[in-house]
Amino acid sequence: MQGQASHSPLPAIDSRLPAPSLIKTLPDKVPVSIAGRDAVAGAAGGMTSVLLGQPFDLLKVRLQTTNSSNVLRVVKDVWVHEGPLAFYKGAAIPFLGVGLSVSIQFSVFHSCRQAFEGLNSQKRRAYGNRLSGGQAYLAGGAAGVANSIISGPVEHIRTRLQLQPHGAAKLYAGPLDCIRQIVRQAGLPGLFKAYPVAVAREFQAYGCYFAAFEASIRSLGQLRGKERKEMSALEVVPCGALAGIAFWVGSYPIDVVKSKLQADGFGVDARYRNVWAAVVDTWHRGGMRGFWRGLSPTLVRTSLSSAGCFAMVEQVRKLI
Template structure:
């Protein structure tokens, strides 16, 4: 990734594919663990059908998962503490592989675009969008498994007893296409998301780094974390309806009525068809179910990811220089 300051150039410029994959994997793996409970709550809120009060055009207050803290408490009270990390194993694998593929692809595409002398914003958008689309497609079955595990109940209400059992059931009942339910909205979502993220991240990082240098308050890459947080919030808000559509489609199929939320309707498989069905039954706000918890999750996740990535590169290069154990 292009750098904004002399200090960050050692971190972000001239990254090898190995450095991108190692540091991207570390960043994704670590950030995922800390935001896992928020992810479970977000998925539950996105799947819950919101009944509109026709007289006020507002959501009914009779909702099982309402508010972030209340939803966290509901999951904990009804299903136990470990349920807040339900689906974490496929999610950790997802974030590990996704982070590695994303950062490696991003830097490769950025290098390929360099000879064309495009504006930096255009290079960042194209590289981020293509990197996101590539990583999303490569890891999508893991994303679907993460959603289904987060949506299922505990004990007798469990649909899948293990990751292996889930793969077996989906393959036997739904075939290979079953692992890719909702891929189209996922791809449609990730292209603008990653494009917006990397396009906004670099200018934000540059501005914050300059501001921090003037005030002498930059501590161990704080501008990376803040820029990542703000870029994540901007990007997430812009594409959130596609995320809701993706989640609703991921739990379609023969197990649709067996999740914790048992009233999940049958939706058209197209993006526009599913979106229209949600708006018809729940209003425009239905497309933003779980937005607040999504933003609360996105901010620290993006900040942690970029902060850990940047400082992982520093650490990796220090190890290479001092011990030479990772030299090619």
């Protein structure tokens, strides 16, 4: 027919296939939620930190709650009288509890981080939407407070297990027996002994912890000309170590008082009537140095455990 254009036949469309516009929008894989990713990464990092740091934590508690300041003597006493496995006394509960608590820490921190970044974006800060040092501290403090619900009882149980005598004088058959005896003496609230001090320690410690990590990894990234996601585990290690040091230097005196109160008896057996009594006793026994006793092995421990924790967390977050 005149004026009719010739057309090549159209290919048949398989009705079983989705429309082209839908194909473009389908992701390669189902993404994991940000909260879920941070929770899994935090749990892996927490378990790593316990494996690396538990022996040093035992030394810290022994030094904090006794009059000894000789690290080597404490190490020798534990090794000779209790055996090498004693350095992992009380590790069962922390291994599970710290995995959960670090999962909470990172989930809460990154949730607060997103909120602050959204606020910064709206206000068009000069430094963009990234966290300021103060915001990182507050987000870390919030993570610490949330974490204290788990870490408070866990550290209380661990402290009692670490300080109990060896052999026939042993007080607890294990973590569950320790929990049972605490509940028998003081009820469920007894598990949260010295909890207000634990909350204060967690806020201060994790505020310093996350603020130091964010500042150091940002500075290292700028120095190397890399985005955070491009940094290797080895590059994360020194940032994690610095974060751990900031954790303890910023909160150690509070932790000393917390350990004394958690190791104390209940009711009429209590040595300290309140927090102030523990502070005064620490001062009378060692002056200002009393609030820093045991810091040296703690800094060694935290350098290892925090470096391992952050390296694991950053790598797991990339994989998920």
